Amino acid sequence: MKVFEDGFPVWKKTAGNYYAVEASWVKSKIDKKANVVFVDSRPTRPKYVKGHIPGAISIPDSKIDKMTAELPADKSTPLVFYCGGYT
Numbered sequence: 001m002k003v004f005e006d007g008f009p010v011w012k013k014t015a016g017n018y019y020a021v022e023a024s025w026v027k028s029k030i031d032k033k034a035n036v037v038f039v040d041s042r043p044t045r046p047k048y049v050k051g052h053i054p055g056a057i058s059i060p061d062s063k064i065d066k067m068t069a070e071l072p073a074d075k076s077t078p079l080v081f082y083c084g085g086y087t
Contacts, residue, residue: 021080029080030054037072039081047084056082 004011012019029036030053038056040048041064048058059067061083071079 026053026080036078036080039071039079041081041083053082 008019011017026038028034038053040052040056040058041061042048042058043060043062044058048056048060052058057070059070
């Protein structure tokens with residue numbers, strides 16, 4: 001796993017990085033079968049099992065460092081992580 005050493009504020013300002021996307025953007029990527037990997041970072045049970053974006057992979061945030069092999073080998077593939085927010 002790679003850490004962005006300059007931190008989140010700099011990452012947000014870096015061209016090509018987004019810290020939030022709208023639901024319509026997600027839907028358009030799904031409809032177009034775009035080369036985007038959605039990662040559900042909520043606990044697998046019960047939240048991922050109850051409902052997730054079709055095709056999303058489950059990598060709970062507490063296990064990301066142990067499950068990086070689940071991510072695409074092609075580092076140019078866009079990743080969209082999502083969770084349930086502050087719950």
